[in-house]
Amino acid sequence: MKYLLFLLIPLFTFAGGDNIKVIKPWFRLVSEGMTTGLFFTVENKGDKPDTLYNISSNISDELEIHETYSKGNDQMGMRQVDFIVIPAKSTFEFKPRSFHVMVFEVKKDMPEGSEGEFTLYFKQAGKIKITAISKEV
Amino acid sequence: MKNVLSALIILSFTFTSCIQDFPIDKNLSNVNTKLIDQNGNEKHFNKVIAGKTTVIAFIYTNCPDICPMTTHNMQLVDKKLLKENITFINFLVVSFDPERDTPEVLNKFATIRDIDLKRWGFYTGDKTSIEELMDEFEVKAFPSDTSYSSEGKLRYSMIHTDRISLIDSDGRLRKYYSGSKLKLDEIYNDIKNLED
Numbered sequence: 001m002k003y004l005l006f007l008l009i010p011l012f013t014f015a016g017g018d019n020i021k022v023i024k025p026w027f028r029l030v031s032e033g034m035t036t037g038l039f040f041t042v043e044n045k046g047d048k049p050d051t052l053y054n055i056s057s058n059i060s061d062e063l064e065i066h067e068t069y070s071k072g073n074d075q076m077g078m079r080q081v082d083f084i085v086i087p088a089k090s091t092f093e094f095k096p097r098s099f100h101v102m103v104f105e106v107k108k109d110m111p112e113g114s115e116g117e118f119t120l121y122f123k124q125a126g127k128i129k130i131t132a133i134s135k136e137v
Numbered sequence: 138m139k140n141v142l143s144a145l146i147i148l149s150f151t152f153t154s155c156i157q158d159f160p161i162d163k164n165l166s167n168v169n170t171k172l173i174d175q176n177g178n179e180k181h182f183n184k185v186i187a188g189k190t191t192v193i194a195f196i197y198t199n200c201p202d203i204c205p206m207t208t209h210n211m212q213l214v215d216k217k218l219l220k221e222n223i224t225f226i227n228f229l230v231v232s233f234d235p236e237r238d239t240p241e242v243l244n245k246f247a248t249i250r251d252i253d254l255k256r257w258g259f260y261t262g263d264k265t266s267i268e269e270l271m272d273e274f275e276v277k278a279f280p281s282d283t284s285y286s287s288e289g290k291l292r293y294s295m296i297h298t299d300r301i302s303l304i305d306s307d308g309r310l311r312k313y314y315s316g317s318k319l320k321l322d323e324i325y326n327d328i329k330n331l332e333d
Contacts, residue, residue: 029249029250031246031248032245034198034199034245034246035201037201066294068202068203074299074300075297076298076299077294077295077296078282078294080282080284096206097206104292109245112251136209136212137206
C-alpha cells in the first residue's frame, strides 16, 4: 500500500499544471522584422498564485511582457514588466490597452490567420504551450 | 416680432449644435509640409488634403498596441463608408518615427493589412517637418522605454498622443477623436454631415 501511494505522488505534483489555463490567444498581424503584440487570458483555478516570468516563440527570438498605460492628456505609453503574478482563483487578461507580450522582430510576414507557437513559463505550472492566430481588432 | 424671435432662437440652437459637433475650425490649407509617401513619392500636405474630407492619424509602426488599433479603427470607418458608396474620403497615416518608418516599412505595414492605397496614404519625412505637422494637430510623441536586442540593435517604444483627427474638404481641421477607442458611429456621422 505504501509503495502504491509513493507511485501516486508524481501525479499530484504535475496536477499543479492543470491549475493554469491559457485561453483565447491571438496576436496582431505583422510584417517580417517588425514588432507585434500577443494577447491571451490566464485562468488560475488553483489555491495558490502563480507567476508568468518568460515567454518564447517560434516566430521571434525576443519577447517581453509589457504594459500599455495612460499618461494623461490622451498620451499613451508602454513599459516593460518583469513578471506577472496571477492570483489564486482568478483570471488575468493580457488585452489591448493593457498588459501584453511584445514580440520583437518577427521572423516572417504574419498576415491575418497566421499561426504562431508560444511557450509561456510559469513558476508553478511550468511550461504551457499555446498556438495563437493573427488578427486585428 | 414673435416670428423674428423664434427664428433667432432656432438659428442660435443650430449654430451651437454645429460648434458642439465640430468644436475646432483651424485652417490647414496653407500647411505645405513636405511628406514622403509609402512609394517614396514626395507630396505636400495641403495638396494631399485639398478637396477631400480627410481622416488622419499619427503612429509608429513598431507599436504593438495603440497604433495598430488606431489604424484598424480607421479601416472600420473606411469599410462603413464604402458600404454606402462613399469613396471620396482621404485616409492619412503619418509616422512620427521617421528614422525607422521608411517608405518601404510603411508600404509593408499597409500591404499586410490589405489597405487600399487608392484612398489611403502612409507618410514619413524629415523629422523637423513631421514635428511641425504634428504641432498643427497638437500631437506629441517622444521615445520612452529603450533597450538593446541581443544583437545590439537599439529598440525603443514611444509615448504618444492617441488621436484621430478629421479635416473637411476645405482643409479645415474640425475635430479630434480617440484613436484606439474611436466611436465609429460618431466619426461616421460627422463625416456624413461634412459631406452633405
